Structure formats: structure tokens, C-alpha cells
Amino acid sequence: xxxxxxxxxxxxxxxxxxxxxxxxxxxxxxxxxxxxxxxxxxxxxxxxxxxxxxxxxxxxxxxxxxxxxxxxxxxxxxxxxxxxxxxxxxxxxxxxxxxxxxxxxxxxxxxxxxxxxxxxxxxxxxxxxxxxxxxxxxxxxxxxxxxxxxxxxxxxxxxxxxxxxxxxxxxxxxxxxxxxxxxxxxxxxxxxxxxxxxxxxxxxxxxxxxxxxxxxxxxxxxxxxxxxxxxxxxxxxxxxxxxxxxxxxxxx
Amino acid sequence: xxxxxxxxxxxxxxxxxxxxxxxxxxxxxxxxxxxxxxxxxxxxxxxxxxxxxxxxxxxxxxxxxxxxxxxxxxxxxxxxxxxxxxxxxxxxxxxxxxxxxxxxxxxxxxxxxxxxxxxxxxxxxxxxxxxxxxxxxxxxxxxxxxxxxxxxxxxxxxxxxxxxxxxxxxxxxxxxxxxxxxxxxxxxxxxxxxxxxxxxxxxxxxxxxxxxxxxxxxxxxxxxxxxxxxxxxxxxxxxxxxxxxxxxxxxxxxxxxxxxxxxxxxxxxxxxxxxxxxxxxxxxxxxxxxxxxxxxxxxxxxxxxxxxxxxxxxxxxxxxxxxxxxxxxxxxxxxxxxxxxxxxxxxxxxxxxxxxxxxxxxxxxxxxxxxxxxxxxxxxxxxxxxxxxxxxxxxxxxxxxxxxxxxxxxxxxxxxxxxxxxxxxxxxxxxxxxxxxxxxxxxxxxxxxxxxxxxxxxxxxxxxxxxxxxxxxxxxxxxxxxxxxxxxxxxxxxxxxxxxxxxxxxxxxxxxxxxxxxxxxxxxxxxxxxxxxxxxxxxxxxxxxxxxxxxxxxxxxxxxxxxxxxxxxxxxxxxxxxxxxxxxxxxxxxxxxxxxxxxxxxxxxxxxxxxxxxxxxxxxxxxxxxxxxxxxxxxxxxxxxxxxxxxxxxxxxxx
Numbered sequence: 001x002x003x004x005x006x007x008x009x010x011x012x013x014x015x016x017x018x019x020x021x022x023x024x025x026x027x028x029x030x031x032x033x034x035x036x037x038x039x040x041x042x043x044x045x046x047x048x049x050x051x052x053x054x055x056x057x058x059x060x061x062x063x064x065x066x067x068x069x070x071x072x073x074x075x076x077x078x079x080x081x082x083x084x085x086x087x088x089x090x091x092x093x094x095x096x097x098x099x100x101x102x103x104x105x106x107x108x109x110x111x112x113x114x115x116x117x118x119x120x121x122x123x124x125x126x127x128x129x130x131x132x133x134x135x136x137x138x139x140x141x142x143x144x145x146x147x148x149x150x151x152x153x154x155x156x157x158x159x160x161x162x163x164x165x166x167x168x169x170x171x172x173x174x175x176x177x178x179x180x181x182x183x184x185x186x187x188x189x190x191x192x193x194x195x196x197x198x199x200x201x202x203x204x205x206x207x208x209x210x211x212x213x214x215x216x217x218x219x220x221x222x223x224x225x226x227x228x229x230x231x232x233x234x235x236x237x238x239x240x241x242x243x244x245x246x247x248x249x250x251x252x
Numbered sequence: 253x254x255x256x257x258x259x260x261x262x263x264x265x266x267x268x269x270x271x272x273x274x275x276x277x278x279x280x281x282x283x284x285x286x287x288x289x290x291x292x293x294x295x296x297x298x299x300x301x302x303x304x305x306x307x308x309x310x311x312x313x314x315x316x317x318x319x320x321x322x323x324x325x326x327x328x329x330x331x332x333x334x335x336x337x338x339x340x341x342x343x344x345x346x347x348x349x350x351x352x353x354x355x356x357x358x359x360x361x362x363x364x365x366x367x368x369x370x371x372x373x374x375x376x377x378x379x380x381x382x383x384x385x386x387x388x389x390x391x392x393x394x395x396x397x398x399x400x401x402x403x404x405x406x407x408x409x410x411x412x413x414x415x416x417x418x419x420x421x422x423x424x425x426x427x428x429x430x431x432x433x434x435x436x437x438x439x440x441x442x443x444x445x446x447x448x449x450x451x452x453x454x455x456x457x458x459x460x461x462x463x464x465x466x467x468x469x470x471x472x473x474x475x476x477x478x479x480x481x482x483x484x485x486x487x488x489x490x491x492x493x494x495x496x497x498x499x500x501x502x503x504x505x506x507x508x509x510x511x512x513x514x515x516x517x518x519x520x521x522x523x524x525x526x527x528x529x530x531x532x533x534x535x536x537x538x539x540x541x542x543x544x545x546x547x548x549x550x551x552x553x554x555x556x557x558x559x560x561x562x563x564x565x566x567x568x569x570x571x572x573x574x575x576x577x578x579x580x581x582x583x584x585x586x587x588x589x590x591x592x593x594x595x596x597x598x599x600x601x602x603x604x605x606x607x608x609x610x611x612x613x614x615x616x617x618x619x620x621x622x623x624x625x626x627x628x629x630x631x632x633x634x635x636x637x638x639x640x641x642x643x644x645x646x647x648x649x650x651x652x653x654x655x656x657x658x659x660x661x662x663x664x665x666x667x668x669x670x671x672x673x674x675x676x677x678x679x680x681x682x683x684x685x686x687x688x689x690x691x692x693x694x695x696x697x698x699x700x701x702x703x704x705x706x707x708x709x710x711x712x713x714x715x716x717x718x719x720x721x722x723x724x725x726x727x728x729x730x731x732x733x734x735x736x737x738x739x740x741x742x743x744x745x746x747x748x749x750x751x752x753x754x755x756x757x758x759x760x761x762x763x764x765x766x767x768x769x770x771x772x773x774x775x776x777x778x779x780x781x782x783x784x785x786x787x788x789x790x791x792x793x794x795x796x797x798x799x800x801x802x803x804x805x806x807x808x809x810x811x812x813x814x815x816x817x818x819x820x821x822x823x824x825x826x827x828x829x830x831x832x833x834x835x836x837x838x839x840x841x842x843x844x845x846x847x848x849x850x851x852x853x854x855x856x857x858x859x860x861x862x863x864x865x866x867x868x869x870x871x872x873x874x875x876x877x878x879x880x881x882x883x884x885x886x887x888x889x890x891x892x893x894x895x896x897x898x899x900x901x902x903x904x905x906x907x
Binding site for chain 2 (some may be wrong): 021034071087090091093096097098099113114117129130147150151154157162163165166169170183186187190198209213214235240241243246247248250252
């Protein structure tokens with residue numbers, strides 16, 4: 001026993017019977033406070049004057065969790081902002097809302113959803129990079145507008161737009177240029193998605209070699225970083241890349 | 253991949269843009285979406301309740317009925333919707349599965365109905381979500397047990413004829429209700445167990461004094477009588493044990509079973525006592541052995557279901573009992589120690605040692621409080637009161653668990669007994685339904701022939717002749733008729749109750765066709781000797797298959813196709829019976845077909861002679877005409893309607 005008093009042992013019992021907060025899957029935070037508060041009510045020494053402050057913050061916490069529900073702007077506005085048709089937006093929103101009823105995706109959710117498509121490997125790092133790329137205003141959550149804006153660029157944008165978006169994805173610190181370290185992180189995250197069981201087996205130095213060849217191709221002035229102009233220029237010269245960019249035309 | 257996430261596939265594919273610039277080799281071609289139709293709403297009409305969903309929702313699970321092209325079989329062109337003639341309640345769960353990816357099991361739903369629906373829609377029950385899976389599994393297990401029970405008792409019933417003597421004996425021992433001998437044996441052994449236990453008890457009662465010595469227990473006073481009683485009981489028990497041992501299917505297992513050990517322990521002391529001499533050294537041990545005689549009372553558990561359940565409960569609650577014991581032991585040790593040290597100071601304290609304090613602690617915790625040991629110091633009294641309070645709590649905790657276990661097992665047993673009792677009624681219902689349907693067939697057959705007759709004669713007797721059979725019934729009957737024609741045999745019914753309601757009357761309209769058939773039937777009937785002929789056995793087999801579970805009493809004539817000659821002698825008996833009793837008996841019929849059946853006429857009845865089917869006549873009179881009239885067979889008539897006379901001939905056949 002923790003010896004900290006009976007409220008601890010009560011919460012121990014909650015652990016024993018496995019009561020978890022349904023929303024986040026973690027042991028309940030506000031509920032624990034409510035428990036303590038109820039216990040304190042039992043004791044005659046803690047009069048009602050001690051409780052209101054506790055209860056208010058409790059209530060606020062609970063409300064906070066409950067009322068975070070984002071709604072996107074109207075369909076017409078989204079139609080203007082993105083290049084999707086009305087029907088496409090409807091389909092996208094239905095899928096989005098199904099998986100995230102609260103209207104926003106946080107990083108954990110994002111990783112979870114993305115990992116369902118890659119059952120063998122570990123896609124969490126790459127998903128984080130994606131999340132940061134989608135989260136244009138960097139507020140830690142991706143709402144439907146962000147989501148649709150990103151998709152619009154990738155699926156309906158021009159080749160240059162797409163290349164721009166890819167550069168943005170690679171540029172982890174958003175400083176306008178890709179360093180070897182950033183590229184190495186990206187490369188490792190991509191290789192991680194493959195998992196351990198591959199043929200031929202993954203070698204330790206494969207990502208680094210891949211980065212080297214990438215920089216060889218992209219870095220014109222050999223200054224160790226790839227700027228946006230270098231990137232776009234090199235990609236436009238590469239047949240493979242141009243062709244692969246066209247793959248996204250028919251995704252939706 | 254969960255269904256809901258399938259909607260995010262476009263996003264995942266778009267996210268692949270991050271790989272393109274770093275790829276060294278060209279990418280494979282993307283699969284073209286040939287049928288690039290817009291997502292459309294599908295209407296699913298389930299028994300009138302309309303459900304609508306997107307086509308893509310259903311296509312998430314392509315290996316189910318709704319997700320594959322199988323649903324096209326249910327597409328209704330006129331209303332442009334998919335119509336399913338199934339339960340809309342369960343369909344709700346099925347559709348939710350497509351929507352959310354989780355299959356739920358509603359608690360109010362019957363488990364077999366639910367399973368049927370799932371099987372229809374091609375969904376495996378294994379994917380029921382965690383939230384409902386336990387409930388589903390529990391219900392499924394209960395159902396399986398019930399079915400297994402039924403199957404077992406069916407097997408028991410059917411396997412009766414083929415049991416050997418040893419098996420019958422074992423069965424008699426285990427289920428005393430199977431035969432009267434078993435019941436007698438059961439009661440006799442029970443009686444002797446009671447006698448033995450009572451003698452053991454009475455033996456020790458002081459029985460008055462013999463002059464000149466002190467008070468004696470009855471056992472020593474009437475030692476001979478008691479010895480004789482004991483001998484008799486032990487002999488009975490020994491015989492019973494040996495018989496059981498002989499009859500047991502697996503002797504080794506029987507020897508190891510609890511009941512047999514109890515038996516052995518109950519009778520051993522006697523034999524050991526016989527063997528042992530009156531040596532003073534061992535007689536002490538001998539006296540101890542007599543204690544084991546009390547185990548005879550456990551033999552009652554064969555006789556009492558409740559005792560067995562109690563024993564089973566205790567066994568299944570072993571862990572709770574263990575916990576109870578352990579916690580009690582812990583508490584006893586703690587409190588005994590405390591009390592010992594608390595009372596150490598007081599003079600002339602009874603708490604001489606910690607083990608001595610155990611007795612006090614136990615007596616206090618179980619709230620007995622004999623009062624032979626009481627604390628005298630204040631500290632001792634305080635701890636003593638804490639001890640008694642905590643005792644109540646510690647004992648009260650595991651007891652409800654044990655009680656609820658006992659209650660659950662007891663109710664389960666009761667349910668099993670109830671099911672067995674209901675089984676009889678259920679089997680009777682099944683039998684009636686089956687005979688009802690075949691009865692309907694036979695009636696309709698006669699009706700059909702009569703209809704032909706009437707049409708030929710032009711008599712508008714529709715209300716009598718015309719049975720309003722549904723199309724399905726008439727087709728079914730036609731099918732059975734074809735089978736009869738194919739095999740040259742015919743069905744028959746021999747249920748006494750149902751066969752009373754047969755048709756009467758209106759035989760005056762019969763024409764020669766009927767007579768011809770009748771003659772044929774006569775001749776074919778007469779072809780059968782009264783003894784069992786080998787050719788009959790096959791017919792027998794046919795009839796038994798169609799109407800299974802016939803009782804052994806075929807003491808009546810079947811209501812189908814009785815040739816006139818046979819009935820002639822019975823007419824007198826029959827006519828009086830039948831005509832009067834037709835109407836009332838009909839109302840008791842369950843099957844509506846039977847109600848109308850009486851309208852059907854019996855084509856094989858000669859006009860002036862027979863009026864009705866006999867049925868209610870018991871076999872003996874029926875057999876006599878059989879033996880009497882044996883006119884030479886005119887021609888071997890078509891074997892179409894082999895009368896169930898066959899059954900009479902073979903008498904108590906397996907019909």
C-alpha cells in the first residue's frame with residue numbers, strides 16, 4: 001500500500017477493477033479528483049468551504065474534454081479553397097468524421113490511423129512528419145480544413161505544387177532547406193515502415209547510402225543542403241519522379 | 253484493416269508523395285478504378301423496414317452477402333431495392349457492423365436466431381466485438397449444453413434395446429427410475445442405510461441399568477441384537493458394492509470414485525472387527541475404527557440430489573473456502589498473539605500460551621463465546637472486542653460467494669430436470685405434428701380420388717369433397733404420392749388419437765373405380781400371411797421412416813385403405829362408434845387439416861358395407877377377420893396402396 005491515506009487505496013481499487021476513462025483510454029484524471037472530493041465530503045473536518053474550488057476545476061476539466069468538437073467551415077467555402085468537387089468533399093468528410101467524431105485529429109490518432117495501413121512496420125515517425133506537414137498552423141491538431149487543404153494540393157495540385165508540398169514535408173524545421181540530418185531522419189522513417197522482415201534484409205547503412213545518393217542528385221552547388229529551387233529543378237529533370245507525381249491524379 | 257479506416261485510404265495514398273522524390277526506381281502503375289461510379293445510396297428493404305446506406309459501406313466486407321454480388325439475387329427490379337425476407341431487428345446489428353466495423357450481439361435476441369441470421373449474411377460470429385463476445389459465448393455454450401442434453405437422452409432412449417445385462421444393471425443402479433427393480437433396490441438400500449445409521453446412534457444411548465452394574469449403553473446391553481443388525485446391514489452393503497463393481501463399465505474408475513470409497517470405508521470396520529481378535533492392544537484402535545461407520549450416512553448422497561449438489565458446490569468453491577480458511581488462520585494467529593501478550597500480566601490468566609489463546613480467538617471470532625476463557629485486563633478486553641468484530645467480517649465475506657455458487661448449480665440442475673419433464677410433452681407435440689401432416693396427406697389422397705369420382709358423376713359435392721388445401725400442401729402431397737407410386741408402397745398412420753377422426757358417410761356415390769381399387773387392396777392385403785413375411789419388413793422400414801417414434805401399441809387399424817372384406821366383420825362395431833363420434837372428436841384435433849379431413853371420403857369403403865374407417869377398434873377383433881376370410885386372390889393388384897394391414901399382420905411392428 002502506498003500509505004498515503006485512504007483516497008489512494010480507493011483509487012487503487014479503481015485500478016484493480018480496470019476503470020478507465022473512455023475518451024482517452026488513460027486512467028481517469030478528473031474522475032480521480034472527483035473521488036477525492038467525494039471522500040473529502042465524507043469526512044466531517046473538510047467542510048463545504050474547502051470543496052467549491054476543487055469542484056469548479058473539476059467541472060471545467062470535464063467540460064473541456066466534452067466540448068472540444070470542431071466543425072469545419074461551410075461546404076461552399078471549402079469548395080472555393082480547395083480543388084475538390086462538392087461530392088468529393090462530402091465523401092472525404094464522411095470518412096474523416098467517422099474516424100474522428102470530434103472533428104480534429106491529434107498526433108496520436110493520426111499515427112494510429114496511419115499505422116493501420118502498414119501493419120508490419122513502424123510508421124509512427126513518418127506519421128509524425130506527415131502530421132507536421134498537414135498541421136499548417138502548428139497548433140497540434142489537424143482539423144478538416146487542414147486535412148482537405150493538404151489533400152487538395154497533393155491530389156489536385158500542379159506538379160510544382162506537389163513538389164513544393166513534398167519539400168515542405170522533408171524540411172522538418174521549416175527553415176527553407178533540407179540538411180543531411182533531416183533527410184536521414186526522413187529516410188529512416190520510410191525504411192522503418194517496411195519492418196524487420198524484408199528481402200533482402202535491411203542493412204544498417206542503407207538509409208545513409210540512400211541519403212547520399214539523394215544529395216548527389218539534388219544538391220547542385222554541393223553545399224550540403226538542398227534548397228527549394230534545387231529540389232524542384234532536380235525533380236523536374238528526373239523522369240521517374242515526374243511520372244510518379246502523376247500517380248496522384250486518380251487517387252480520389 | 254478496420255472498415256472505418258478504409259475511408260482514409262485516399263489520405264494514405266496521398267501521403268506517399270513523401271516517397272516519390274527519394275525513390276530510385278520508377279513506381280508501379282496505379283490500379284485504375286474502372287467502374288468509376290459515384291458513391292450511391294442503396295436501399296435495403298428488410299421485411300418492410302427500409303435501411304439505406306452507401307454502396308461503399310457495404311463493399312467494405314466483400315466476402316459477405318451484402319458486400320459481394322450475391323446481393324444482386326435479392327434485387328427487386330420493380331422497386332429498385334434489395335429485398336430480404338428476414339428479421340429487421342437482427343439486420344440492424346448486421347448493418348451496423350458494416351458501418352462501424354464492430355459486430356454486436358443484442359442480449360434480448362435468441363442465440364440460434366442470431367446465428368441463423370449471421371450465417372445467412374455470411375458473417376462469421378467470431379468477429380463479434382469484445383463488448384458482446386462474452387455474452388454471446390455464454391449463451392452459445394448454454395444452448396450447446398441443452399442440445400447435448402437432448403441428444404444424450406435421445407441416445408439413451410434409443411440405445412435401450414441393445415444393452416447387455418451388465419449395462420442394464422449399471423443403468424438400474426445409476427437411474428433408479430428406469431425400472432421397478434431398480435426402484436425397489438434403491439429404496440431397500442436407502443432403508444438399510446437409515447437403519448444402520450440409527451443403530452449406530454442408538455447403540456450409545458444409555459439403556460437403563462442392569463441390576464448390579466452401572467448404566468450401560470444399549471449397545472452393550474443388547475449386544476447380540478445390535479450385532480445381528482450390523483451384520484445384516486453390512487451384508488446388504490457388501491452385496492450392493494459387489495454388484496456395482498460387477499456392473500460398472502470401467503471397474504478401475506469405479507474403484508477410484510468417491511462413492512465407492514465411501515462404500516468401502518463404511519463396511520471395512522466391520523470386517524476388520526471380525527478379523528481382529530479381542531486383543532487389548534488393538535481394541536483401542538478397533539474402537540476408533542467404529543467411528544468410520546458414520547460414513548454410512550454419506551451413502552445417502554446417492555439417494556439425494558441436494559446432497560450431491562452440496563458436495564459439488566463445495567468442490568467448486570474450493571478457492572473461496574481456501575481463502576476463508578487462510579484469512580481466518582491469519583486473523584487467529586494475530587489476535588491470539590495479541591491476546592496472549594495483553595493477558596500476560598494478569599494473574600491466573602487462562603491464556604497460558606499462544607496456542608492456548610487460539611481457542612479463545614476462534615470462539616470469539618465465530619461469535620460463539622463459550623466463556624471458558626475471558627480476558628481480564630483492559631487491554632485484553634479492548635483487543636477481544638476488536639477480535640470479535642473483525643471475526644464477523646472475515647467470515648461474512650466468502651460466504652455469499654459459496655451461497656451463490658450453490659444456488660446457481662442447484663438452479664441449473666432444476667432446469668435440467670424441468671427440461672427432461674418438458675421433453676415428453678415436446679416429443680408428443682412433435683409426434684402429433686408429424687402424424688398430422690401425413691394424415692393430411694392420406695386424407696387428401698382419398699379426397700383426390702373422391703374428387704375424380706365425383707367429377708365423373710357430375711355431383712356437385714364440393715363442400716364435402718373439396719378440401720381447401722393450400723398450393724404448397726397439394727404440391728407436397730403430390731410429391732409423396734409420386735414417391736408412393738415409384739416404390740409401390742404407401743404411407744400409413746397409426747396414431748390412435750388422430751386416426752379416430754376419419755371420414756364417414758357419402759359412400760353411396762362411389763363408383764366402380766373405387767371398387768377396383770378396393771379389390772386390389774383386398775387382394776394385396778390377402779397376399780400377406782398372418783405371419784411375418786420377409787417382404788413386409790421392407791415396407792415396415794419405409795413406414796417407420798416416414799413416421800418415426802411410433803409407439804409400440806399398434807392395436808388399431810390404420811385409417812387408410814381398409815379393404816371392405818376386412819371391415820365387414822368390424823362394421824357392426826365400427827359403424828356405431830364412428831358415425832356418432834365423428835364430429836366431436838374433430839374439434840379436438842390440433843391440425844386444421846384434420847378438421848377438414850373428415851369431409852374427405854374413404855374411397856375404399858364399399859357403399860353399403862363400410863361407412864368409416866375403423867381405427868378405434870383394438871387389434872384383436874381386427875385380426876380375426878384377417879384369419880377368417882381368405883378368398884383366393886383374384887389378381888395381384890398394384891402394390892400402390894399396400895394397406896397398413898401390413899402393420900397389423902406384423903402386428904406390433906416398429907410402427
